Amino acid sequence: xxxxxxxxxxxxxxxxxxxxxxxxxxxxxxxxxxxxxxxxxxxxxxxxxxxxxxxxxxxxxxxxxxxxxxxxxxxxxxxxxxxxxxxxxxxxxxxxxxxxxxxxxxxxxxxxxxxxxxxxxxxxxxxxxxxxxxxxxxxxxxxxxxxxxxxxxxxxxxxxxxxxxxxxxxxxxxxxxxxxxxxxxxxxxxxxxxxxxxxxxxxxxxxxxxxxxxxxxxxxxxxxxxxxxxxxxxxxxxxxxxxxxxxxxxxxxxxxxxxxxxxxxxxxxxxxxxxxxxxxxxxxxxxxx
Amino acid sequence: xxxxxxxxxxxxxxxxxxxxxxxxxxxxxxxxxxxxxxxxxxxxxxxxxxxxxxxxxxxxxxxxxxxxxxxxxxxxxxxxxxxxxxxxxxxxxxxxxxxxxxxxxxxxxxxxxxxxxxxxxxxxxxxxxxxxxxxxxxxxxxxxxxxxxxxxxxxxxxxxxxxxxxxxxxxxxxxxxxxxxxxxxxxxxxxxxxxxxxxxxxxxxxxxxxxxxxxxxxxxxxxxxxxxxxxxxxxxxxxxxxxxxxxxxxxxxxxxxxxxxxxxxxxxxxx
Amino acid sequence: xxxxxxxxxxxxxxxxxxxxxxxxxxxxxxxxxxxxxxxxxxxxxxxxxxxxxxxxxxxxxxxxxxxxxxxxxxxxxxxxxxxxxxxxxxxxxxxxxxxxxxxxxxxxxxxxxxxxxxxxxxxxxxxxxxxxxxxxxxxxxxxxxxxxxxxxxxxxxxxxxxxxxxxxxxxxxxxxxxxxxxxxxxxxxxxxxxxxxxxxxxxxxxxxxxxxxxxxxxxxxxxxxxxxxxxxxxxxxxxxxxxxxxxxxxxxxxxxxxxxxxxxxxxxxxxxx
Numbered sequence: 132x133x134x135x136x137x138x139x140x141x142x143x144x145x146x147x148x149x150x151x152x153x154x155x156x157x158x159x160x161x162x163x164x165x166x167x168x169x170x171x172x173x174x175x176x177x178x179x180x181x182x183x184x185x186x187x188x189x190x191x192x193x194x195x196x197x198x199x200x201x202x203x204x205x206x207x208x209x210x211x212x213x214x215x216x217x218x219x220x221x222x223x224x225x226x227x228x229x230x231x232x233x234x235x236x237x238x239x240x241x242x243x244x245x246x247x248x249x250x251x252x253x254x255x256x257x258x259x260x261x262x263x264x265x266x267x268x269x270x271x272x273x274x275x276x277x278x279x280x281x282x283x284x285x286x287x288x289x290x291x292x293x294x295x296x297x298x299x300x301x302x303x304x305x306x307x308x309x310x311x312x313x314x315x316x317x318x319x320x321x322x323x324x325x326x327x328x329x330x331x332x333x334x335x336x337x338x339x340x341x342x343x344x345x346x347x348x349x350x351x352x353x354x355x356x357x358x359x360x361x362x363x364x365x366x367x368x369x370x371x372x373x374x375x376x377x378x379x380x381x382x383x384x385x386x387x388x389x390x391x392x393x394x395x396x397x398x399x400x401x402x403x404x405x406x407x408x409x410x411x412x413x414x415x416x417x418x419x420x
Numbered sequence: 421x422x423x424x425x426x427x428x429x430x431x432x433x434x435x436x437x438x439x440x441x442x443x444x445x446x447x448x449x450x451x452x453x454x455x456x457x458x459x460x461x462x463x464x465x466x467x468x469x470x471x472x473x474x475x476x477x478x479x480x481x482x483x484x485x486x487x488x489x490x491x492x493x494x495x496x497x498x499x500x501x502x503x504x505x506x507x508x509x510x511x512x513x514x515x516x517x518x519x520x521x522x523x524x525x526x527x528x529x530x531x532x533x534x535x536x537x538x539x540x541x542x543x544x545x546x547x548x549x550x551x552x553x554x555x556x557x558x559x560x561x562x563x564x565x566x567x568x569x570x571x572x573x574x575x576x577x578x579x580x581x582x583x584x585x586x587x588x589x590x591x592x593x594x595x596x597x598x599x600x601x602x603x604x605x606x607x608x609x610x611x612x613x614x615x616x617x618x619x620x621x622x623x624x625x626x627x628x629x630x631x632x633x634x635x636x637x638x639x640x641x642x643x644x645x646x647x648x649x650x651x652x653x654x655x656x657x658x659x660x661x662x663x664x665x666x667x668x669x670x671x672x673x674x675x676x677x678x679x680x681x682x683x684x685x686x687x688x689x690x691x
Numbered sequence: 692x693x694x695x696x697x698x699x700x701x702x703x704x705x706x707x708x709x710x711x712x713x714x715x716x717x718x719x720x721x722x723x724x725x726x727x728x729x730x731x732x733x734x735x736x737x738x739x740x741x742x743x744x745x746x747x748x749x750x751x752x753x754x755x756x757x758x759x760x761x762x763x764x765x766x767x768x769x770x771x772x773x774x775x776x777x778x779x780x781x782x783x784x785x786x787x788x789x790x791x792x793x794x795x796x797x798x799x800x801x802x803x804x805x806x807x808x809x810x811x812x813x814x815x816x817x818x819x820x821x822x823x824x825x826x827x828x829x830x831x832x833x834x835x836x837x838x839x840x841x842x843x844x845x846x847x848x849x850x851x852x853x854x855x856x857x858x859x860x861x862x863x864x865x866x867x868x869x870x871x872x873x874x875x876x877x878x879x880x881x882x883x884x885x886x887x888x889x890x891x892x893x894x895x896x897x898x899x900x901x902x903x904x905x906x907x908x909x910x911x912x913x914x915x916x917x918x919x920x921x922x923x924x925x926x927x928x929x930x931x932x933x934x935x936x937x938x939x940x941x942x943x944x945x946x947x948x949x950x951x952x953x954x955x956x957x958x959x960x961x962x963x964x
Contacts, residue, residue, distance in 0.1 A: 182598055209604035220599035224617040228707055233613050237604025244609055247709045258703040267703065271710045286599075293603055454786045457779040461839050464776075464920070469836035476834050504733040548949040549942060550913045552825060556930050557938075561751040563743035566736060640823045644916070657829065669826070676821040 132158045138188035148174040150353040161330045163340035166350035172333040210237035213290030217302035219282040223275040231257045234292035260288040280311035298330040488663035502648035506634035509573025517578045521585035546579030555646040564645035588622035624690045632683035754935045762936025773922035777911040784843045788850025796858030819852025828914040839920030865891040901956035
């Protein structure tokens with residue numbers, strides 16, 4: 132369904148982030164993309180929906196070649212690819228509902244979106260999704276009042292309301308604690324199964340990847356060096372991907388852990404100061420009188 | 421090395437020798453420049469008048485006090501006018517500055533080669549020319565009155581607001597913008613959902629701050645005929661009515677301090 | 692999940708409206724109405740004499756033409772002298788302003804100054820900040836006579852309000868533990884300033900001084916309007932004679948100098964950090 136063919140990305144600085152990557156993702160398959168920092172995992176994912184322009188090679192989604200699309204057609208195709216981010220990338224000063232509905236932006240015109248007049252079907256779907264990820268009571272909270280796990284759930288709902296064919300997931304758990312990480316990974320994989328979605332999940336945590344995904348692709352220095360089942364990974368393959376290290380503690384059979392999905396409490400109280408206020412620099416204000 | 425050895429003793433210096441010499445040389449140049457400039461000023465100054473200043477100050481202050489309190493009732497309307505000049509001027513300037521800021525910010529400008537330099541030129545021109553000079557110009561074009569004052573204030577403020585705003589736009593969190601782009605949103609939707617919410621607090625702060633400055637600036641526009649309390653000041657100075665001047669200055673002081681209080685409150689409420 | 696069973700019973704909401712910025716509807720409406728009333732009243736005070744504006748458009752156009760075709764030549768001697776005088780005033784007043792601002796700034800920082808000193812210094816700052824430069828210039832011209840001396844005095848005084856205030860705030864924001872550590876060594880007050888305060892505030896003080904140099908140059912153009920020296924007098928004359936070519940030439944010169952100064956101070960500040 133998604134096919135990458137000889138995908139190359141060379142940055143203007145001369146760094147070769149991707150050296151001819153070829154990958155086929157069938158419908159409904161969840162792939163874990165592992166590899167050391169700087170291997171090109173993020174670049175690969177962003178080259179698919181062209182947040183980063185690939186230098187050469189082709190990307191086809193359901194038969195449509197993406198790399199040559201004009202901006203308007205590209206936007207239409209981006210709707211088919213939901214993206215989930217490492218730092219959640221919610222618009223922090225918008226409410227939960229607005230963040231979820233922003234996944235619909237590719238479907239509605241500017242003025243409708245500006246006045247927040249989304250189609251009723253989208254609003255129904257948003258409520259269903261928020262209910263599914265367990266946040267239906269938080270609809271009117273501002274995104275920066277949520278905890279990390281809650282934010283990532285909103286991010287997931289935002290990606291799903293696009294009605295995508297594939298999810299591009301960039302380090303969904305890197306900013307989360309181990310327990311929340313598992314809950315989020317489980318949620319993503321369950322949702323993919325429910326909806327028959329394919330997904331490419333960048334993930335640092337090899338053990339976590341082994342638990343949840345059915346196929347693992349290992350990337351090193353812009354090249355695919357492993358592609359296979361999670362339990363076919365050995366110490367040798369990990370050395371191939373990451374380099375020499377004692378891997379005995381990392382590799383294990385996927386165990387069925389059963390911690391229940393309890394909502395993690397908000398880390399900050401609602402009234403506490405939101406973390407990221409673009410402060411007005413006194414220096415600059417002062418200098419301009 | 422700041423440590424050198426003299427014989428067997430290790431001597432510690434704060435800076436290496438060359439650097440220390442360079443610093444001394446820098447100071448020397450600075451002092452020489454200052455002396456040179458001061459010399460020019462001094463040549464153009466009639467020192468007799470300056471040495472006579474204490475007597476003049478005594479003379480003027482004896483005329484200034486007591487203030488002519490009865491004049492106060494004539495000041496309410498000019499103060500109201502001054503406030504309106506500042507407020508309306510700020511509003512107009514925002515209307516004009518917001519598009520300029522988006523054209524000037526590196527991450528939103530349609531063309532970094534052609535549009536951005538023009539926007540930056542608008543900003544620097546507006547900032548370089550004092551509102552009083554704008555007012556002089558506008559009085560000769562549209563005639564004396566509040567209208568000239570409002571436009572002068574707004575022309576001067578465009579540069580200030582646009583500059584701070586475009587810097588705020590350039591400092592936003594790019595992740596959030598990327599996330600909106602990934603949904604397939606159009607360019608204008610990306611601005612409305614990804615950028616605008618992020619710059620709102622900065623925008624509100626800048627607006628209030630500029631309003632506060634504009635209050636101060638609009639107190640003098642009347643000196644060139646552009647309305648506000650400056651008109652009264654000019655009229656009183658022309659007839660050397662010092663007791664009235666005192667009262668006007670006191671009124672301006674109270675007015676400006678009050679506006680500063682208001683803007684500090686509002687800014688605190690926003691942040 | 693047990694919660695899922697309950698959720699089946701309670702139907703999901705179907706309506707969603709963006710939550711308003713101000714929660715209380717009453718407050719929201721009354722604020723809105725007040726703002727609308729004020730704006731209506733404010734607009735009411737502006738009388739535009741459209742006939743006069745129409746007549747003035749010729750002059751506006753002449754000014755635009757002047758900008759297209761600035762006349763540097765016919766009054767070049769005046770322009771040159773005025774700009775040089777402005778620059779000289781800028782340098783002098785900034786230097787004097789800094790020299791006076793530092794002690795006042797120290798005095799206006801609550802964490803190192805005793806209360807009476809603090810109040811006195813804050814009073815000076817408030818006075819300096821409240822009056823626009825031109826008002827101060829008028830008074831100083833009355834006191835010192837016409838000429839650049841009054842202008843230098845004005846700009847120095849204005850510099851105090853700006854620099855001393857920011858310096859004081861900076862000192863108040865500086866790290867208390869560093870002050871404490873130096874105090875604990877048994878240092879005297881000047882030593883405390885030199886070792887604990889100066890290193891913390893120096894880079895910013897230099898940066899602010901550069902900014903102020905820039906501001907003083909721009910302001911030096913207006914104090915001349917009331918006879919306090921600088922390019923303002925030449926500018927005023929050109930306005931009075933409707934010599935818009937010369938006006939444009941002066942304004943362009945000012946803009947170019949401001950751009951250059953901004954570029955230079957940007958480089959210096961970048962090197963300091």
